[in-house]
Amino acid sequence: MRFLQYVLPLGLVAAPALAQPTSFDSYLALASEWPPGPGSVLVPQEPDAELTAMMAEIDPARIQTIIETLVSFGTRNTMSNQTDPNRGIGAARNWIAEQMQGFAATSGGRMTVEVQTFLQPVVAGEILMPTNISNVIATLKGSVDPNRIYIVSGHYDSRVTNVTNFIDDSPGADDDGSGVAVAMELARVMATHKPAATIMFAAVAGEEQGTLGSTFMANTLADAGANIQGMLNNDIVGSSTADDGTTDPFNIRMFTEGISTSETAADTKRRESIGAENDTPIRQLGRFVVEVGSNAITQMNVQMVYRPDRFLRGGDHQPFIARGYPAVRFTEPHENFAHQHQDVRVDDTGKQFGDLVEFCDFEFNARVARVNGVALWSLAQAPGTPLGLTMDTSVLTNNSTLTWTDDTEAAGYEVVWRASEDPFWTHVIEVGKVTRATILLSKDNAQFGVRAVGANGFKSPAAFPFTE
Structure with missing residues (x-):
């Protein structure tokens, strides 16, 4: 030694x-x-030639096609039709799986696709009847350390004002077609490359009823002893325009929890005793993403927010945190709540409500994908955290x-x-x-x-x- x-x-x-x-x-x-100290000023890591070329492949037009196709299924409410080939969450699930399988076909056998399904019991006020919930997961196996895993996700279910309304149209363009588009576009681009560690690209369901799909996925991985060293959740990442009409196209928020809900009371006391409240594995993952993801290749500034999520909201990163894994959430910088969790309608003043494709910014969405891509590939190509x-x-x-x-x-x-x-x-x-x-x-x-x-x-x- x-x-x-x-x-x-x-x-x-x-x-x-x-x-x-x-x-x-x-x-x-x-x-x-x-304090004065040794060493040199830290210079952020820059993408290498392979990563730079991959990020240039991310296509706003393909992201637009993904979101428009998801919207075309009418509703993707978790309880909506699962057997109709054209309408409902089942049609969306099948289409996502087919697309992922097409990406896997280009991987030389390194990428596999799983439709992970479980029966969700009734949840009062959320799930009205026992319902099959499916996560579509494409796994790109690492060539050096396949047991070390990094995950990127979005949720493909959608909702309107009433979370149990599985009949009416629920476009879900931004929430969260945009996040699914990030995961799918990265799966397409990375399928032909060989990461050192394993990357999982997930489209999960049941988020709107309480992160049901991601909870099942996190528990399944944790129960199998999976070594997940980072999870990036993308939820509402498709618009750069605020509710007052101002635009902010070059910033993306990243929510990073401090002391984790998965820590024991003894560990928290120990952490607080040495002033490490701001140095959790989640915050270290966040610092890493800021360092590698804010540059000319992504054309984005990652704004790290010291908070688990927005007030009154939650997301698919939280079940992973609950199982002890470092996970963060990306969300656009200024949300328009008239375009989230709303029935599609025009009110008496002429204001349009609903999560419609027309409110998406596909160039912005592509830049968010590049932030995720640079972070994922940099994580997978580096050694694991000491x-x-x-x-x-x-x-x-x-x-x-x-x-x-x-x-x-x-x-x-x-x-x-x-x-x-x-x-x-x-x-x-x-x-x-x-x-x-x-x-x-x-x-x-x-x-x-x-x-x-x-x-x-x-x-x-x-x-x-x-x-x-």
Whole structure:
């Protein structure tokens, strides 16, 4: 086992000397540089040539076709017809599965498609009769570490004002044809490539009645011991126009829960005791997505929101969080609630209600798909997030000693750090193929993480250390 110490006698990296202020004004000028520490300013990871080419294949016209086809089935309410070939959620399910199977046919056997079906009992006020609910899942098997899994999803069921109305038209263009279009378009583009880890592309149902399909999917995977290291939920990602008519076409919100509902009370107390409330695996996944997903390739800015979801709302990421998996939700920056959960109608003032295709922005939707695509591929091509990371607190010292478990996929490791009040990692230190590093910066003054680096240059999300 190799160790690395950033200590002065070895001539390695130490904290830079702090300039000596001579007045209060000079103190203020230096405030943004505190705490001083080793390493270089973190430069965001950029997509490589293969990933850049893949993202160029994402086609707004194909996204438009997916959404328009889903809308053409009339209603996709979870309880709607499952045997009519042209109308209802069954027709939508079959069409999605056929499309996914077409993508799989181009994969050389790496992609398989499953229609995962279960019988949902009655749920008061939500499900009126026992109902079959189906998730359509395309799985692109990893070539290096197939047991490490990343998921992208949208839900293909839809609703109107009354969630139990399974008769009237329920277009569901934005909510959530747009999210299904993200998952399907990424499945099409990535099917011909070889990710190192496994990627699952899911269109789930029963979301509007309480995330029923995604709960079944999450429980099935968790009960099988699946190693899911990231789940990206896309729900209402198809419009850049707010209810006042203003547009915001280059921002996408990403909701990231803090202390997880799946943590035990003891773990939460331990986390709070070291000031790690903002360093959960979900927040680390979010930081990673911001870093790799906000660039000229995606033409998007990912806006990380410190909240599980919007007020009074929920989504398909939450069942995965409940089973201990890091998961986030993407939603457009400014929602128009006249276009969600509404009967299709025009009121006395001439205002149009309903989730109609005419309100979608397919170029925006394609950019959201690129954010997801860059994040998924970067996750799958990098080594997994380091395991077993701890901070040595056995003695009082102004140094910080980190220890972690080696990963055979990793060519090396980097220590990242930031001031405790900063939202994102700001500095990085290359430490090589080691499992221990001592940094000349006090653990009392900064937040630390360790990320794995692959031989291909892809870097994992950072792990945050608990105390030994």
